[in-house]
Amino acid sequence: MSERIVVINPNSTTRVTEGIDQAVRPLRFADGPAIDCLTLAEGPPGIETQRHVDGVVAPLCELIRREDNTADAFVVACFSDPGLHSARESTAKPVLGISECAITQALGLGDRFAIIAILPASVARHRRYIRQLGLAERFAGERPIGVGVTGLAGDEVGDRMSDVARALVQEDGADVLIMGCAGMANYRARLEDETGVPVIDPSQAAVTQALGAVRLGWTTPSAGRG
Amino acid sequence: MSERIVVINPNSTTRVTEGIDQAVRPLRFADGPAIDCLTLAEGPPGIETQRHVDGVVAPLCELIRREDNTADAFVVACFSDPGLHSARESTAKPVLGISECAITQALGLGDRFAIIAILPASVARHRRYIRQLGLAERFAGERPIGVGVTGLAGDEVGDRMSDVARALVQEDGADVLIMGCAGMANYRARLEDETGVPVIDPSQAAVTQALGAVRLGWTTPSAGRG
């Protein structure tokens, strides 16, 4: 079995890539697709502004083209889904965004989803995206923890995540939570314990769908299809 | 690895169960969960009315309880998602409906999804469900082929499926199609060839998500959680 899913962390922080790699381990099977997690060297340490989002599109598409011959599916592993539609124009292989996958996955695990964001500036950007997906009717809210990507390993991050998670459930009425950054993966179990609702790691959601795409032949809109 | 996904065909037509079994084969891995497809003996030959939908809930929940000790996730494999929320009250294991999974999966494979239905009476029932999911903004339309579940092996079914698929793409503007019955699985390749857009077999979509649920610990709303 030589199938291969390529997961690209579009920021340059390898600790984040390692966290993704560990998070998707349960989706690796003896005779299943390889799941390779790559770091986009040209990316910023964290994608925290729209400039960052737009800035990684070119090197991301370049990396996708370089890997295209040996990949069967791509996952863009940043919660802003940077360059998702450009990436889809760059390859005929399916390209999945972790934000889109996490949000659509959440629809089946609860009635109203909410997002734990890193920074306040992310909130309006994500709200625009949720409207773009046509899913605002199921959206309970979003709150930031006030910590950037490179600070996610800090001592107090867990407590802030817990506070925000509880507020989203108890005040905003969410019954399923999404961690709004690929770098939050290791907090999932703690948040589920504390809130009692399912918590989605977006990289896990996307790789699950990539598994389906590879094995079942799902395609995403591409230059070869459009 | 002793994980096990139980897929229940709530109609009593074993040919449909066999089709599901074959469709989900690519999701079986050497060290992955077993995927067992069961037939609900108490079900009608096809679920074609709301009476059929409501009528299978009790035996379906009974079957789920019987299998509960050895199952890690359940899939209800009828496109009306009969008894989905009752089933979730009957077990602490995740329970997935193939309609909900197919529709949420479609959101990532195209901009506007459409459904190929069996009978005209299905259309209003599905439209209610799409509104219930809050997804009407992405819904392009639905058209019936005019054939019931037990007639799906008939000679002219393929041609009718093609006609309806083409109309949904060309007239209604869909760019991703969902086959609105678990018994349509074997027409997927033909429809993709003829329309050029991805076609989702709902059982495949649901078992993919069940794989994620089992391996990643996702839960659906249940009596144990509610």
Place this chain on the structure above:
Amino acid sequence: MSERIVVINPNSTTRVTEGIDQAVRPLRFADGPAIDCLTLAEGPPGIETQRHVDGVVAPLCELIRREDNTADAFVVACFSDPGLHSARESTAKPVLGISECAITQALGLGDRFAIIAILPASVARHRRYIRQLGLAERFAGERPIGVGVTGLAGDEVGDRMSDVARALVQEDGADVLIMGCAGMANYRARLEDETGVPVIDPSQAAVTQALGAVRLGWTTPSAGRG
């Protein structure tokens, strides 16, 4: 005048049926339709879970068929509208659900409606239904009193109803309230006094529309019409 409206309380608590019977008394006229309130003996004491909802469909439809010859309209008098669409397939007579009727009636009595629920588990079920009706844009919210159907005669229920009603008006912005259980009928006057907004008893709303259906020949979707 031999017209007859059959109101079915799908739970087996006769006190609830008696409350409905009393609530609809103002809609009985000397030369108007008889309004007969029946108790579904096979129902549970209260319908409080999705299992309860789905479980009463078969005996409910059976009762409708038994009464069909002498009835001109049916009302299903549980706020979850159990089996509404199955019931409509079981008779050519109009079948009205008290939840659907209460909510559509509320649209004309205020700008934003809210619901007083019995138990927390009802809230997500009702929210799904409101989305299914396409009416989420007018929905202000729902709060439970934390008392099951059979406890509605308890001493403190009135106070809890008042607290919830006030919160729905003052905090959630509702200007019309719906009592989310057929067994709450006798609290209507008190809640209107305390909140200053109209409060809808769902059985009253449904029987009013049934009166129109019988006298004016309105039909609901049925097997005979579909």
Place this chain on the structure above:
Amino acid sequence: MSERIVVINPNSTTRVTEGIDQAVRPLRFADGPAIDCLTLAEGPPGIETQRHVDGVVAPLCELIRREDNTADAFVVACFSDPGLHSARESTAKPVLGISECAITQALGLGDRFAIIAILPASVARHRRYIRQLGLAERFAGERPIGVGVTGLAGDEVGDRMSDVARALVQEDGADVLIMGCAGMANYRARLEDETGVPVIDPSQAAVTQALGAVRLGWTTPSAGRG
């Protein structure tokens, strides 16, 4: 029993008032409210423009104040619901608009409603109103017959009504129709026969709800309540 429902036809065409009077006859009971249909002498022969709509508000409110002492509920019987909210400020009694009542009634009689309009200019006005009611998600469409209010008794009107009704059902997908003018009452039976779907006369829908308002004490937003 001295209860009294006052139905006001805000155009000055008495033939329309007579049609309303006849249409609501089945809602008169020996011991029920009187239903008196009045003509607004100051109104134009037909309300066909926004100027007409706004122009009748003052005399309409004046008439309501004159009748206020002896009325228990008012119905404004023009499908543009002229002055509905001003009327509600003019009396503490409930005031119902036939358009609002017909549309909310339609929600229970089918899945997607459509409107038969008189003139093309009505269509955008009604579409604004349906959005205002928050009900666009259930709206299948509207088509005009191209005949003004005073022409509704003409020979060919029935045929035009039939053509429009059929197009709304067969092409636009409606499964319940609303006649978009109080003057169309006598075509209801024919349209139901020809289309096989329920057809709502808006005056009948509003008087049914007025019956409930009078007998059950429903109120609409008013100066005394707001």
Place this chain on the structure above:
Amino acid sequence: MSERIVVINPNSTTRVTEGIDQAVRPLRFADGPAIDCLTLAEGPPGIETQRHVDGVVAPLCELIRREDNTADAFVVACFSDPGLHSARESTAKPVLGISECAITQALGLGDRFAIIAILPASVARHRRYIRQLGLAERFAGERPIGVGVTGLAGDEVGDRMSDVARALVQEDGADVLIMGCAGMANYRARLEDETGVPVIDPSQAAVTQALGAVRLGWTTPSAGRG
């Protein structure tokens, strides 16, 4: 250059007209359209109820017809947009409402808009209008200051405006504010300083669009066009 924009204050309080006149001064150019601000003598001191709204339509349309020969565009300068569609039937020139213009302008200046209202009774009226415009998805909320039009020059109005503005931003999540009355113009700078978000004076928004209408030939729906 003899182009002329006629701005009509439909209440009779000349202080409000003077405030509008001053607010739109930056839009007067040496070779641009004249911007004349007129007071509707027949209007009430402030438009605070639906009766007021409907009551000014006739004299407003009369004034528009009197000015029609020398005007190139009209602005109706009351935040309830009284008689907007009637006014458009009264002239072939473009007619703009300050509420519609302020709200559509706000869509480009922030993600979620909120409104500072004068009286509590305005809130439901504006909510209906926002739904009518189809813009509820971007609406963060509305709060009244509890002061009528003629009281807007009072000493404590600025403080109340500030309190409400802050609540709309901090509690309701707005990132752009609209002053919901033409008479609030002189508080704009203070509110922007205190909240840090843009604050729209609706008369300024409408005259800007009127400038475009006059110079670029935009039309609004009228009797001559419809």
Place this chain on the structure above:
Amino acid sequence: MSERIVVINPNSTTRVTEGIDQAVRPLRFADGPAIDCLTLAEGPPGIETQRHVDGVVAPLCELIRREDNTADAFVVACFSDPGLHSARESTAKPVLGISECAITQALGLGDRFAIIAILPASVARHRRYIRQLGLAERFAGERPIGVGVTGLAGDEVGDRMSDVARALVQEDGADVLIMGCAGMANYRARLEDETGVPVIDPSQAAVTQALGAVRLGWTTPSAGRG
């Protein structure tokens, strides 16, 4: 008066820039802001794919920073609004996108807007954007003429524009049209003549709003504000 609006055509086709320059001429006043139309030399000849959209963001923001000292407002003159939110992070001056401005402007000129696109691939991109703006409820449709940006001066373009415009009005029900490319400016008059509905040139709409922004101090979300 040294105010200055900088309009940036992000494609490198100077003919398009010249067309914009001519289209916005009526918005230049003797004592008003200068309106300078610049060409982004680094842009592709036409922006026709998502790759093009994302590819111009970096040089566009660079150009904005270079002009920042002497500009009071920026207009991004491509109908895909490339880099709009990145541009807003790059300057404290207001930045307007011609697509956002055209669509919000259209809301006041008709009830349902439609878009004339260049290529089929634009349609899904624009539909996503309209959902992102939360304006799908007012959207009548979009049709492509099948001609790229550099082909817009061709002989048959006018006829194709006319055909598409008529279909949008007559079949899709639009009553206001938007030309979906900055390079279509010179067809506006012809289309208005032929369809009888207003046709919006997006550059004109955006510069009108920029005029307001400069003269009235409107801001858009920026790094300095966020």
